[in-house]
Amino acid sequence: MRINFPRRVRTGWRRWIPSWRLVIGAVFATAVVSVGAFALAVVLTPIPEPNDIARAQTSIVFWNDGTTELGRLGDVNRVDVTLSDVPLHVQRAVLAAEDREFYNHGGFSPTGVARAVWNNVSGGSTQGASTITQQYAKNAFLSQERSLLRKAKELVLSVKLETTVSKDQILGDYLNTVYFGRGAYGIESAARAYFGVPASKLTVAQGAMLAALLKSPEGMSPDRAPERLRARWNYVLDGMVTVGWLTPAQRARQRFPQVNERSSSGQPSGTTGYLLDAVRQELTQHDITEAQLGIGGLRIVSTFDQTMQAAAVQAVQDQGPTEGTAGLRIGLVSVRPGTGEVVALYGGADYRTSPLNNATQAIGQAGSTFKPFALAAALRSGITLDSIWNGDNARDIGGYTVVNYGDKSWGDISLLTATENSVNSVYVDVENTVGVDPVAEAAIAAGIPVDTAGLTRNLTFVLGTSSPHALDLAHSYATFAARGMEATPSTITRVEGPGGSVLYQAETRSRVAFEPGVADSVNYALSKVVTDGTGAAAQALGRPAAGKTGTTNDNRSAWFVGYTPQLATAVMMVKDGPEGQPISLSGTGGLDTVTGGSFPARIWTAAMAGELQGSEVLNFVDPVNVSPSPTPTPSPTPTPSPT
Template identity: 45%
Template sequence: MAQGRGSSGRGASGQGAGGPKRRSVRESGVSTSGTGAPSWKSTSGAAAGAKGTGSRSAASSGAATKTRKRFWNYPRRGKGPVLRWLPGWRFVLGTAGLGLVAGVLLFAIAYALIDVPEPDDIALAEGSTVTFSDGETPMGTFAEVDRDLIDTSELPEHVGAAIVASEDRRFYSNVGVDPVGILRALWNNLRGNDTQGGSTLTMQYVERYYTGQTSGYLDKFREAVLALKIDQQQSKEEILGAYMNTIYFGRGAYGIERASQEYFGHPATELTLSESALLAGIIPSPGNWDPAVAPDQAQARWERTLAFMVENGAITQAEADELEFPEVVEPERTDTYGGPNGYLLAMVRDELVAAGFTEDEIDGGGLQITSTIDPQLQEEAVVAAENLPEDTPDGVRVALTSIDNETGGIAALYGGPDYIERQRNAATQDNAQGGSTFKPFALIAALEGEATLETRYTSYAPMDIAGYEVNNFDSINRGYIDLVTATKYSVNTAYVQLNSATGPEALVDVAHRMGLPEDTPGLEGNLVNVLGTASPNPADMAEAYSTIATGGVHRDPYIVEDVVNAGGDTVYTGGGESEQVVDPQVMADATYAMTQVVEGGTGSTAAAIGRPAAGKTGSSNDYRSAWFVGFVPQITTSVAMYQIGEDGEEVSMVDGWGGVAPISGGSYPTDIWTEYMTAAVADLPVEEFPERSAPEYVYVPPSRPTEEETTQEPTEEPTEEETTEEPTEEETTEEPTEEPTTPEPEPTEEPTEEPTEEPTEDPTEEPTDEANGDPDGDAGLLGSGDSSGGGDASGGG
């Protein structure tokens, strides 16, 4: 009866077992006390008991509890504001237990289903093949597998002991998988130390001998299962022996026998303890730790291996202390790298390594690598670059880089005649002073500001500009000339004034945006940087001018089109995103000015390709380098030439060869460019460049140079026609029109050794590249003015 009264009393107050109470508890979400009432009602509940309502029976409480149970018990009742949202310990333990059971069950199923394959069923290490852009014409092969299988039981014991100490010190005690090693590697990596792997020696053997290169968690899981099974089926000696016969040691050598031959020149049975420690130490990254590449790192790995051998008890500390670092033989390049193609293969390899491929994958992964190099264009590039007179000095270097403007892919590249003889790429690794090839950067910087193509400057020489005495080689005063004329004839005085007005730092900024690296030697914000005192490499200049050709769209150049692995999957695609770095109309205007260089200026030889082209010549101070960089809408090509002396010093090309003296940008570099580009564009449609901005009327003030400042005083204010068209006979009587074969008259300021004989050709036209020996009008650019801060400030444009 007490129960009944209590129930009826609670029902009357709205707190009975009926619907109202259940709704209030669910809707409010508040926790309840042990009596079933909200905790903040516990006092009134006690009072009700004192009035005779009594407490609820266990059965009644149980019934109420059953009505509140839900599958999703969040937020949990009776818990604090944080704990109510956290799972209980029973739930955590239950979930963990369930996961453990599921993992064990999954592993048991996998262990039962995964069979150990025969090694012959799996392609072991296969060389990677590189083709030209057509995907068929072979360029070369990376490390055809060089392996000699031997009976490893005949090796000295210290060979295997060194490998075990370096790669898996718990090899003889683990079961193919080492949880301790995995946890140790994980903890080490989490602390930010040098990255470690948790693979055992057996797992590495499985990866190389049975499964090939693995990636992803599923592959690693399968690798672990196979390692466990193989550890049960084979002895430790068998596993270690197979490992030593298959592991990659660098230099194209797979297995301990080939490694011993490649590094020490003798069989593996003759390996000393010191030699064994070296080979074992470099296994994780043989390409980077080869003593011929990184001797300090190789020695550190050697010392590490010896220390672990002492720790393992394989040798004593006294034995380790007595050892000396072993001498290795120099690596030999195979014929694969012979000839000009060797430079291309080295570039392909470098790009893949930069993309994350390991040396082992490249040399033994069976990759099919397609390059961006067009086989026909590459052949034309080699022919053009090597088409020099027989008396060309041995130290002359020629570099050519040709880029597909639409993609940024390298279509052809000449880095030298033979990679084996000179393992330094003239196009990507050598630097040469750029000369007047830097003037377009100043022009672009000015056009981004207040200047237009009609902006004019005086052109007399010599001219003192901010302490620099600037010369034009031909010493002709063209009056006040616009930027088109200044570009066409590469007028130094006009361009230094332009650079002063715009700011030399603006030129540097443009050059970087176009593609020249931040660390380009000599690229600094000084007044004469417009004359090319910086020394880029030819490939970087091709990249920068390609940005002009594309209307200001920059793309990073690349040489690998794609990579397909042994399974037929495309695992890499070259090329990146493009970026608009300069306004297209600015580039259209700059391009127009550069077309005038080809159509009748310092690079007029290039007009022979028979279609719209733009470019710029360049000759450095004392003719130590000569350039022509030019483009059509589809292709950009740079050509650079320089000479190296017997001791590696730069040599002036002022005396020339082959009847040409001096060697300037408008001579052999433009000839090479024209020969190559004539073939390169033969099958391409003729495309026009974008229209330049509408010309603006500009008042032309009179020229004011004094008689001492110039060799020719203007007699009247120049008209538009006089400043933009070819000069009159009176203006051109000082210089010839064809390339001299004997020395010429010296300029106003003597920058180099210049000819002394007067030519006999009819001098009635504007001097060109061939006319004055300096097609760029820049090699004799500065007098005795201050040249600080400008690299070789007396160098030409």
């Protein structure tokens, strides 16, 4: 048969338009070839023996040198059981959650495959395997890479499985290998991890909860997202009613099950656990799932520096208080300006006994550490460091009576002197003059998250009534250290698969938050806090440094946040009462009042000294238009304030 193309009966450009017969023939031929190739692939593709599949490989986290092991993630917890050991209502709950047509399809859902292909081609979110057979094929036989080739292999293996083994065997193998969170692989380990019972004793409600977890074991964790989990649990039970596996009356009797507390057994002890947890949390932001961590054999290079981390831990141990420490939390985190790399992190003394990370999860009222944001906003608006302000105590400003630390009146002083000595009345006046919104926007631009607890836009904003994490303030002050360049904090440099394929490669995410001249003036003012003001304890560092103390009126938090041109570190101290409520630091370390210039500044100095040992001594860039002459002497003569 001769193909009439280009078309002889047409002239000009119309000769190159194929006839409808040719188009239909081409489509038909392509379909036949594709189906034939797929069928041939199914026939020729071997399936590994069940005992040789799903071999778990622990994921290893390295220090930033890429070779020294920091710790391991995803210790495997799996006990295989037969499908007959899993109650029918539990099997059906899983099917209702993941694949209601499991016993009717041939291994894959055509609509699901089309959706996955479209998202891969269009650049949208990558769709996972939709049927249980596909999920099992991916987890048991394939890598976790996201590509059309992997999806094609998944389809071939799914059909091969369906034509080789029984549906019950596929379901049983799936239930033994799928990840449920809490380090539990398989239904047996999951039943014990969440409810302390074997799979054979799971109730309908318990089975539905475990099935609900499969969509996102960490995203719907009862420890972190109980409301999302409950909503998915309802979806599973409603699905069982829809299919006919539960009656409406049975459904109405179901109550959300009581979940056991998460066990810390097997978790790393000491300070290392906080580093690994921080890495784990960030991995989820880069589409690395808990399942991949558990059985993927990943190699994860962190940003943590082993020497700097040791210095940070030693600083807390050497300089932290030793008496009155019940309920005390100390958080420390060090960030590289310009890159956002977190090089050291002290989240607590022992992750196993207290898994809340004091550096990234615990919060404390910021106090005067927020004043530099008002300073930056003022400088942006044209106000200078040598401008004169009224530093009297108990001034009425914008409807607020502003009290200085120790009820001290400072008289007329420069903005620089007010910064050195953390004078509340001057800074509230500055904020009132510039506007609360510009001050708040400066804080957010520097790195304070918009959703920070208590981040309310009123005149108390500059006094630090909100409660950030230590990482937030280290991040924000690093922006000043980098001359206004804000960089998103990161704990991960690279993630590799077991074969060396790169699954994630970090790139610095930075932007200009402040003009260099503004940042230079902030740096100069905060360096005077160290040389002439409330941060005098940091002078022992022996190199140019800038920083700010922070102490709240009720003494429920104490901070020192400071930096050199190449490193920013935040130290936070807070205290929990018997019920976990924040209480005063009074009495800690034998002090009536714990200020930011006391333990936090001493810890900061020791940590920075160790972390920067052997590194080049750098100076800050001199600001433009800052008068070197002394500021006016206030009346009465000021003494440093510890706020």
